[in-house]
Amino acid sequence: MPVLMVAAYDENGKVNVMNAAWGMICSEDRIALFIDEEHKTTQNLLKTKAFTVSIADREHMEVADFFGIASGNKISDKFERTGFHAVKSAFVSAPVIDEFPVVMECELAEVVKTDSFYCIVGRIVNTAAEERVLSENGKVDPSKLQALIFDQFRHDYYVSGEKVGKAWNAGAPLMKK
Numbered sequence: 001m002p003v004l005m006v007a008a009y010d011e012n013g014k015v016n017v018m019n020a021a022w023g024m025i026c027s028e029d030r031i032a033l034f035i036d037e038e039h040k041t042t043q044n045l046l047k048t049k050a051f052t053v054s055i056a057d058r059e060h061m062e063v064a065d066f067f068g069i070a071s072g073n074k075i076s077d078k079f080e081r082t083g084f085h086a087v088k089s090a091f092v093s094a095p096v097i098d099e100f101p102v103v104m105e106c107e108l109a110e111v112v113k114t115d116s117f118y119c120i121v122g123r124i125v126n127t128a129a130e131e132r133v134l135s136e137n138g139k140v141d142p143s144k145l146q147a148l149i150f151d152q153f154r155h156d157y158y159v160s161g162e163k164v165g166k167a168w169n170a171g172a173p174l175m176k177k
């Protein structure tokens, strides 16, 4: 699973961030998150109709995990106590967290309610990345990004980065049989 940092403002412009492993790109410009209706972040983004999704990296694991343990419903200074910084996205009404290296800025596109979970679909309006995680051709380089991966089997964090093949290519020999 990825380790996604979902950030949104409350009705007073206060920043809140949560950790979400159940999320993925579901179209060219769409991301789907599966988040509990009780979470402060869920309530916030349903009101503001905007959120950002950052990719948590190795360097910021402690805070990323804290965002998944603490709730803004109970801890009023959840974001402030981390010492992290946020600026308002130029594209949507949601905070961009400075410390995380890649961010997708999203407007709320669709909400699907299941028993106690929402599937939140965001339209990705803009994606931004720190220079330090880019390769020479300007693409995000996983070996520089050091994105966290959540192991749902044992509840551990791993780091991604090892390239093992080329997509749309590794299976090509079997096409010729």
Ligand SMILES: Cc1cc2nc3c(=O)[nH]c(=O)nc-3n(C[C@H](O)[C@H](O)[C@H](O)COP(=O)(O)O)c2cc1C
Pocket: 016, 017, 018, 019, 020, 021, 022, 023, 034, 035, 036, 038, 039, 040, 041, 042, 065, 067, 068, 069, 070, 071, 072, 073, 078, 150
């Ligand atoms: C590794 C990890 C992954 C998580 N993934 C999700 C998830 O995909 N969906 C969800 O609803 N909660 C998930 N959580 C739990 C929320 O992050 C947690 O309940 C958090 O306190 C919610 O914060 P908030 O109430 O301030 O929004 C995860 C927590 C951790 C530690």
